Every structure is written in structure tokens, then in C-alpha cells.
Amino acid sequence: MTEKSPETKVAEAQTAALELAKLSDERRSAAIVSIADAIEDRSDEILAANETDVREAEALLEDGEYTQALVDRLKLSPSKLESIAEMVRSVAEQDDPLGATQTARRLDEGLELYKRTVPIGVIGSIFESRPDALVQIAALSLKSGNSVILKGGSEASESNRILFEIIREATADVPTGWAQLIEARADVDALLEMDDSIDLLMPRGSSGFVSYIQDNTSIPVLGHTEGICHVYVDEDADQSMAVDIAYDAKVQYPAVCNAVETLLVHEAVAESFLPEMADRYAEAGVELRGDDRAREIVDMAPATDDDWASEYGDLILSIKVVDSLESALAHITTYGSKHTESIVTDDSDRADEFMRSLDSASVFHNASTRFADGYRFGLGAEVGISTGKIHARGPVGLEGLTTYQYYLEGDGHRVATYAGEDAKPFLHEEIEDN
Amino acid sequence: MTEKSPETKVAEAQTAALELAKLSDERRSAAIVSIADAIEDRSDEILAANETDVREAEALLEDGEYTQALVDRLKLSPSKLESIAEMVRSVAEQDDPLGATQTARRLDEGLELYKRTVPIGVIGSIFESRPDALVQIAALSLKSGNSVILKGGSEASESNRILFEIIREATADVPTGWAQLIEARADVDALLEMDDSIDLLMPRGSSGFVSYIQDNTSIPVLGHTEGICHVYVDEDADQSMAVDIAYDAKVQYPAVCNAVETLLVHEAVAESFLPEMADRYAEAGVELRGDDRAREIVDMAPATDDDWASEYGDLILSIKVVDSLESALAHITTYGSKHTESIVTDDSDRADEFMRSLDSASVFHNASTRFADGYRFGLGAEVGISTGKIHARGPVGLEGLTTYQYYLEGDGHRVATYAGEDAKPFLHEEIEDN
Structure with a gap:
């Protein structure tokens, strides 16, 4: 044939x-x-x-x-x-x-x-x-x-x-x-x-x-062309939860699009959080690249502008210390790919502000970015992920x-009836029990 | 400035x-x-x-x-x-x-x-x-x-x-x-x-x-690039309703995308329907172009392949006599632009077959194509019509x-919990009264 x-x-x-x-x-x-x-x-x-x-x-x-x-x-x-x-x-x-x-x-x-x-x-x-x-x-x-x-x-x-x-x-x-x-x-x-x-x-x-x-x-x-996902550790984050989530988001399966690529950390918690986090990542062999402020706290390679815009798809992570939620949002808006972002915080107002300020497809609070998946979301299965x-x-x-398709059932209805000087008004009422 | x-x-x-x-x-x-x-x-x-x-x-x-x-x-x-x-x-x-x-x-x-x-x-x-x-x-x-x-x-x-x-x-x-x-x-x-x-x-x-x-x-x-809309007059059409609808669909406002461009007529009713229809159109100055069978019944210019594929946006209409509903559907599938099509018939099974067989955005039964409009549909207003x-x-x-956007609220949830040998199953239950 x-x-x-x-x-x-x-x-x-x-x-x-x-x-x-x-x-x-x-x-x-x-x-x-x-x-x-x-x-x-x-x-x-x-x-x-x-x-x-x-x-x-x-x-x-x-x-x-x-x-x-x-x-x-x-x-x-x-x-x-x-x-x-x-x-x-x-x-x-x-x-x-x-x-x-x-x-x-x-x-x-x-x-x-x-x-x-x-x-x-x-x-x-x-x-x-x-x-x-x-x-x-x-x-x-x-x-x-x-x-x-x-x-x-x-x-x-x-x-x-x-x-x-x-x-x-x-x-x-x-x-x-x-x-x-x-x-x-x-x-x-x-x-x-x-x-x-x-x-x-x-x-x-x-x-x-x-x-x-x-x-x-x-x-x-x-x-989606890219999955540049972020985890933001807020000043009111539960530190042990933040470590677990950031670990899971990078290490559980680094090759996929919903893995985290950049970790943003509020300056108020960076000195306590980063050393513990770095130890956990070291166990899994994650390579860290940080901005100057992150590198003052933990020894790691410097991150360049390319890093913020990179989907590593591997055990590599860029880290940035930010001075506020607004700075974190600005970073994500500049470098993100509108895929999935997560905030770790006990402050529900700040979680709300984070989620409502971003136009990514999925915005999470106190959960790993890896949940962005058709099966986990309960959709049964997925044909793909769209950004x-x-x-x-x-x-x-x-x-x-x-x-969807519009079906109109009439009985000889003409538009002329509803137009011009003596136009008949439309009813436009919902039909119950259709 | x-x-x-x-x-x-x-x-x-x-x-x-x-x-x-x-x-x-x-x-x-x-x-x-x-x-x-x-x-x-x-x-x-x-x-x-x-x-x-x-x-x-x-x-x-x-x-x-x-x-x-x-x-x-x-x-x-x-x-x-x-x-x-x-x-x-x-x-x-x-x-x-x-x-x-x-x-x-x-x-x-x-x-x-x-x-x-x-x-x-x-x-x-x-x-x-x-x-x-x-x-x-x-x-x-x-x-x-x-x-x-x-x-x-x-x-x-x-x-x-x-x-x-x-x-x-x-x-x-x-x-x-x-x-x-x-x-x-x-x-x-x-x-x-x-x-x-x-x-x-x-x-x-x-x-x-x-x-x-x-x-x-x-x-x-x-x-939409084109609005090539069709009205199909079935063998079981109410003739006076068919004339009214086909007239409204062409004449009420010919310059717009939801006006009819081609009228398809079942052969069983063509000899009775077409002369009456042609008289009505003549009053409004509509120029008719037909296939051979239509021209045997009413005197009009011949329609070419270009006519079937034309959005006139004017007082011009092409007419074709078809031998069955299937022929009408085949014509629409070949030449239509998936905008709006209407069937005039008293046979509800055939109406259903027509509406379910076409993948146009709007499919009508016994109503003028001119109803395809955001205001008439009760949407309040429209930014445009999409084909x-x-x-x-x-x-x-x-x-x-x-x-839409997905919001996920967690409490430190990690994907690792739901993966591998001892994976915890998801609940995936609807939340009532959200």
C-alpha cells in the first residue's frame, strides 16, 4: 500500500x-x-x-x-x-x-x-x-x-x-x-x-x-515554550515548610516544565532559611547560582541575567534575595513564563496579593509547583500544559x-421585526430546566 | 507632547x-x-x-x-x-x-x-x-x-x-x-x-x-475573514415562512457578515418556491445568480464556482437546487465559512440532522441568519464575531x-507524597458551596 x-x-x-x-x-x-x-x-x-x-x-x-x-x-x-x-x-x-x-x-x-x-x-x-x-x-x-x-x-x-x-x-x-x-x-x-x-x-x-x-x-x-516557575519564600513563611516545598519543586522531577527554576527569598528570612535550604539541596546534588545577597549568606556561583530567564530542566537552581513582595512580583513579571508560581507564607493577605497580582496559569499558596499537572488537578489526564x-x-x-456552538430554534422569526422604528423588544430571559 | x-x-x-x-x-x-x-x-x-x-x-x-x-x-x-x-x-x-x-x-x-x-x-x-x-x-x-x-x-x-x-x-x-x-x-x-x-x-x-x-x-x-452564510429550504418547509426568512436574511441589511449569500432549495419544492421567492427579491432589487436547475425555473444569470465562494455583502444572491439534505450539507461544508447556516423545515428530525452535521459557529432552525449578533443573542454587546x-x-x-486561572491553596503539600511506591491517593472531590 x-x-x-x-x-x-x-x-x-x-x-x-x-x-x-x-x-x-x-x-x-x-x-x-x-x-x-x-x-x-x-x-x-x-x-x-x-x-x-x-x-x-x-x-x-x-x-x-x-x-x-x-x-x-x-x-x-x-x-x-x-x-x-x-x-x-x-x-x-x-x-x-x-x-x-x-x-x-x-x-x-x-x-x-x-x-x-x-x-x-x-x-x-x-x-x-x-x-x-x-x-x-x-x-x-x-x-x-x-x-x-x-x-x-x-x-x-x-x-x-x-x-x-x-x-x-x-x-x-x-x-x-x-x-x-x-x-x-x-x-x-x-x-x-x-x-x-x-x-x-x-x-x-x-x-x-x-x-x-x-x-x-x-x-x-x-x-508552552518555557516553564520558568518560581517559589517565593515570604518573610512570614514557615521555614521548615518552605524548605520542603522548595526541595520538592526542584528535586522531585527536575526535567519537567513545572519544576521550579528560581527561588526568591525575602531578606528578613534569608539568613536563617538559605543555609538550611542549601544543605538540603546539597544532599540531592543541586547546583545553586545566586545574586550577590544570596552569595553573602551561602557560597554559590554567581547568577547572571541569563539564569533568571533559564529553564534548566535539571538539578540547577537560581536564587535571589528580595526586599519585598513587590520586588518578588516584579521579578516574576519580568522573567516568568506565566506557567506556575508559588508563595510560601502564613500571611493570607500577602498570599492573596501574590496570587491576584500574577497572570500565570497556575498560582499556588503553600504548595509545590509540581502539582501543576492534569492528573493531579483531577482532570483525568492532559494533552499538554498551556502558557x-x-x-x-x-x-x-x-x-x-x-x-461550543450556538443553536437557535425559531418559528419563522425575522430580524426586521426587531429593527427600525417599531422594533419589537427582545425578551432575553433564561430558560430554566433545559 | x-x-x-x-x-x-x-x-x-x-x-x-x-x-x-x-x-x-x-x-x-x-x-x-x-x-x-x-x-x-x-x-x-x-x-x-x-x-x-x-x-x-x-x-x-x-x-x-x-x-x-x-x-x-x-x-x-x-x-x-x-x-x-x-x-x-x-x-x-x-x-x-x-x-x-x-x-x-x-x-x-x-x-x-x-x-x-x-x-x-x-x-x-x-x-x-x-x-x-x-x-x-x-x-x-x-x-x-x-x-x-x-x-x-x-x-x-x-x-x-x-x-x-x-x-x-x-x-x-x-x-x-x-x-x-x-x-x-x-x-x-x-x-x-x-x-x-x-x-x-x-x-x-x-x-x-x-x-x-x-x-x-x-x-x-x-x-472572521468571511461570512458566507446559507439558508436551506427543505422539502418540508412552510413556503411562506421560507420566503420571509430568506428575504430577511438577504435584504434586511445585506452589507453585514451574517446576511445570507447562498440559498439552497430542495428539488421537491423548487418549482413552487422559487418563482414566489424571485418576485419578492425583485421588489428589493436583489440580483439572482443560479445553477442550471434554478435557471430552468426562474430566469437569472448563471452562477459559477466563484459565486458559491463569494461573500457579496450586497443585494446579490446565489441559488442552487439540491436533491437532498445531504447535498445541501455537502455544499455548505465545501463552500461555507463556518459562520451561520439556517434550515427552514417542519421536520424536526431533519432540522436536528442539519444542525448536528455542521460545524458552523451558529446553526439555526426556522430563523433568519441575521440573528447571529451579540445584542440579539442577549450578550449585551459584542466585540466581534469569530468563525x-x-x-x-x-x-x-x-x-x-x-x-481562567488555577488557584491552589495548600499547607506545605509536596508532590513526593503522591508519587512512587507508597503514593498517597488523591481525593479529587468537588467542594460544595465555594
Whole structure:
């Protein structure tokens, strides 16, 4: 069989999307459960394909082309597959995100307006090495009635191919064409041109890659280029809580976008807090870079302007001593990426001021920035995290994959009746019990 | 005083936006009422400035550079100003779109997540000749806590300047800088580059202009390039209702985006319906262009492929006879712009099929397409109409100018507690009465 062009795949996805939008939640969810079953039934095939990917990636470790972290993310295991199947079932069990009436308004007698949730249409998802991302994104798309174009990392190509095949076969009961796999990097550029047929792009990857997508398409893009998250230790912070939170936010998983990159410390507590904090970080091998005032208290490398604007994604942290909450806010406004910021304080007024002054997607009080995640937030799963402000912010789950449509039921109503000299006034009353 | 650069204006708007987000609805609404009062108090100044614009535009009528329709839209009168002031007051009276809790969820004991509506930030609005657009957009932005960069048409420059001055002076009680006026066309290109500081662009104008904006910025754009709306007269349509609706949809105001451009008629009723319809249209001077089957029934010019894809914005209409609902849907899917489509039928199943099969922002049953409008929909007013599917669709009012933010209140919670072998499970329970 000749490989289809990306144009043909997207056209098929578009046709399927219109059909998919009319399917009941029961049909969509049953198909998702079939995916989970098939992943369990065919786990040997998946693990064999994944072993090929892992072996090839390991061969490239020595060249320094791939990191051990990438190989770790790539690797599947029987227990990992089991948890993927569980995650898929949990998506199926979520409430139907479609057909919810957001507004029901009587414009006039016999003229009723309904605003209801509907799928977005065709979503283009371009993601990194973890093969579980493909399954998660496919399940969320199907549950929300969207067609999806999937483009995974080349290092996971064998794993992605078998997972995609399993998903397509398991969902033969819904309009074929709802899921499409794109493998060539060049096909991504073709996708970027299809602003007539793709409704939303969700890239996940390096900051440079996401910027490239944003700069080269007029399709709306949801995602984040950077996760420069901050923890601010206020003068009224519980010191032991502050140490625990700042430790967790950096060390629990430093490679991810919701890890903290800069720690801001109020000058009133810096002399007591920083030495204890530095000891904890030293245990985990965290490299510290500080401003002059931080370095007067603890010995560390100097931080430059580049540090404040860096997402290390590693066990490195920049530290700045500030003289007030306002200085902390100004720093975050200047250098932050509107992802997630946390204040540690026992003063609730100052917590409120901090949270209300920042326009980041997630603002936390006395909690680790690492909580900014679709699963932890209770969204079931996430297709990605958005630092944009339009449509969906922060962790994006099913709701972020829906939009709405206006339905107007009339009885021959004409606008002329409501215009001009003897214009009839509108009722504009809410319809109860819709 | 030297004119500020667009960069300075946007930076001021950004600073003001963070302050504005913290203001109470009372303060924002009081400022909006002040705008209405000032428009009434200073109506003489506004009318004088407007007269200058109108005189200059009329001078250009003979060159054919401007149309009479444009001059009509430009012209203000005492009664027009009165209705503008009324509209502004009605925006002030709307419910506060900010601070609404969309979700309240207990992730674990003492760890509570709140998803609340917040302003988007800085909005760039580029609009056409009607000076009332400036006032409407400014009022909606302020009510929703957004800073706004306003760029009106050059033909309305005197009117816009005085209206802007009045708005700024009347709102001295809210952070200055929340509204900014841009006058030079070249400054629009500067705005398009400011993807770090402008959160959303809402262009209103010709299809070519909106496409230009979309193609030349990575800022999210909300708007519509085209309004190719359809009315489908089904085999079970009430003929007199169908004639009334199709007449209203074309004739009531042909220059606007929600006017019908193509009429689709089921073959079973075409022979009876088309002659009556053509007579009605003839009274209003509507030029008809039809496919072969329509032309067999009524004498009219032939329609080409270009006609099906045209937004005439004038008293011209294309007509096609179709053999089924499916053919009508296929035509709309091929040529429509996802704005507004209406079916006229007494068969509710077929109405349902029509409405559920189309992914247009607004789908109507037995009503004129001209109802697709923020005021008629009961949104109070609109900043524009969107044919995109992301964030806000159809007529965009206050709600479309908001986004949300996640607030997490913890008590020293760390992610490490919920990860690994002995991971504590999340509660993920809704919080009642938040």
C-alpha cells in the first residue's frame, strides 16, 4: 500500500470529525475501552517494538545524540503498559464533555438560543518521545469527539506505529479516519499550512520547537515554550515548610516544565532559611547560582541575567534575595513564563496579593509547583500544559478539547421585526430546566 | 507632547492590565458609567469632530475611494450618541464576568484547587469605520478587566480621537494606561510583532485585512475573514415562512457578515418556491445568480464556482437546487465559512440532522441568519464575531474576553507524597458551596 499524503490523511480526519461529533458518548467510550483491552491483549507486540526503539536509542547514547533521560522516558514495561491501559479506561469513565448546555436563553416567544459544547474538529498533536503520550492524546481526543493527527518523536517510531495500529483496529466501530499517524518530519511542515482543515495544534517539545511551530502557522497553537516557575519564600513563611516545598519543586522531577527554576527569598528570612535550604539541596546534588545577597549568606556561583530567564530542566537552581513582595512580583513579571508560581507564607493577605497580582496559569499558596499537572488537578489526564491565555490554560484535559456552538430554534422569526422604528423588544430571559 | 511609540503604549497597557485585574466590579462599572455620562455631556464636541470626518469622506466619494455605505456608517447624530451612551450603560449593568469559580476541587485534605475567571490581559482591537465600535469595544474591555489597544479606521480619525480622549478622562479613577489609541497604519505592523505583550488580537474589517493579520503574527487572532452564510429550504418547509426568512436574511441589511449569500432549495419544492421567492427579491432589487436547475425555473444569470465562494455583502444572491439534505450539507461544508447556516423545515428530525452535521459557529432552525449578533443573542454587546473554533465562537461578548486561572491553596503539600511506591491517593472531590 502506498503511504497516504498528509493532505489525504487530514482530509480523512476532517470527514471523520463531522461524523464523530454526532456519535453518542456510549459509542465513543466503548471504543476507548476497546483500546485499553487491545493494549493488554497485544502487550507482547508493543514491548517487542519498544525494545527495538530502546536498542536503537541506546546505540546513540555514546554519540551524545540521546540522553539517558530520553531512553528512560522511551522505555515501556509490562507494568507501564498496565498503567497506560488503566489511564485509558479512566478517560472513558469521565463525564461526557459534549452536548452540555452552557446557556439556554429565550430571545422572544418561540425563539430559543442554546449554547452547547461540541468538539473542536481536527487536532494536530506533535509530541516528544514518551509512547504513552500517543495513547493518552488519542484517548482524550476520541472522548471529546475530535479527530487527531498524531506525530511522535522519531526515536519512538516502532512503538508509536504498533500503538497506532492497535488503536485504529480497536476503534473500527467509530468513523475510520478519526486518528491519523504522521511519521516524517517534513510532513509537519505540510500540516502547518493546512489552516483550512486543522483547527488546533498542540506541540509538546523543546522551547525552540514550539516557537518554530508558532512562528510558521496561522493555525491556533496551544502549548508552552518555557516553564520558568518560581517559589517565593515570604518573610512570614514557615521555614521548615518552605524548605520542603522548595526541595520538592526542584528535586522531585527536575526535567519537567513545572519544576521550579528560581527561588526568591525575602531578606528578613534569608539568613536563617538559605543555609538550611542549601544543605538540603546539597544532599540531592543541586547546583545553586545566586545574586550577590544570596552569595553573602551561602557560597554559590554567581547568577547572571541569563539564569533568571533559564529553564534548566535539571538539578540547577537560581536564587535571589528580595526586599519585598513587590520586588518578588516584579521579578516574576519580568522573567516568568506565566506557567506556575508559588508563595510560601502564613500571611493570607500577602498570599492573596501574590496570587491576584500574577497572570500565570497556575498560582499556588503553600504548595509545590509540581502539582501543576492534569492528573493531579483531577482532570483525568492532559494533552499538554498551556502558557497562552486563550482557550485553555495550564494543564489541558477534556474540557480544553471542546468548544461550543450556538443553536437557535425559531418559528419563522425575522430580524426586521426587531429593527427600525417599531422594533419589537427582545425578551432575553433564561430558560430554566433545559 | 511627543507621541508615544506603540511599544510604550503596549507596555503601559500591560502594567495597567495587572492592576485592572485586581479592581472590583464596582470600580470598573462606575468608570464605564462615567464614560456614558461624558459622552452625553460632551456630545457637541463629538459631533463637531465627526462632521469633519464625514465632510472629508464625502469629498472622497466622487473618486470612488469611499462608498456611500461607508459614509453612512461613519456618521453620528444626537440620537445615535444617545443610543451609544445607553449601550455603554447596559455593559456596566451586566453581571461581573470575573472571579466566577468554574471548578472547586479538594485534591487532598488541606489542598484545594479553584479555577476562576480572570481577564485575558492586553487586547489589540483593529476595527473599521464606525466610531461606535471604539466605544463598545472599550466598554466591554474595561468591564472584563482587560487593557485594550484601539486602532480605528483612518476615515474616522477625528471622531475616534475625541471619543478616546473622553474615555480616558472619564476613567481617571482606574489605572491609566488601560486604553491606548493607535492611529498610524504602520503601527499595526509593530503590534503584530508584540507576541510577548499582547494576548489577543481582534481585527474587524475586510477578509483580506483579517487574513493579513492572521498571516503576519503569532499572537492569537479572533475574528472572521468571511461570512458566507446559507439558508436551506427543505422539502418540508412552510413556503411562506421560507420566503420571509430568506428575504430577511438577504435584504434586511445585506452589507453585514451574517446576511445570507447562498440559498439552497430542495428539488421537491423548487418549482413552487422559487418563482414566489424571485418576485419578492425583485421588489428589493436583489440580483439572482443560479445553477442550471434554478435557471430552468426562474430566469437569472448563471452562477459559477466563484459565486458559491463569494461573500457579496450586497443585494446579490446565489441559488442552487439540491436533491437532498445531504447535498445541501455537502455544499455548505465545501463552500461555507463556518459562520451561520439556517434550515427552514417542519421536520424536526431533519432540522436536528442539519444542525448536528455542521460545524458552523451558529446553526439555526426556522430563523433568519441575521440573528447571529451579540445584542440579539442577549450578550449585551459584542466585540466581534469569530468563525474560528478556539476560545470564543460566533458573537463574542464579555465572556469571550475572559480566561481562567488555577488557584491552589495548600499547607506545605509536596508532590513526593503522591508519587512512587507508597503514593498517597488523591481525593479529587468537588467542594460544595465555594
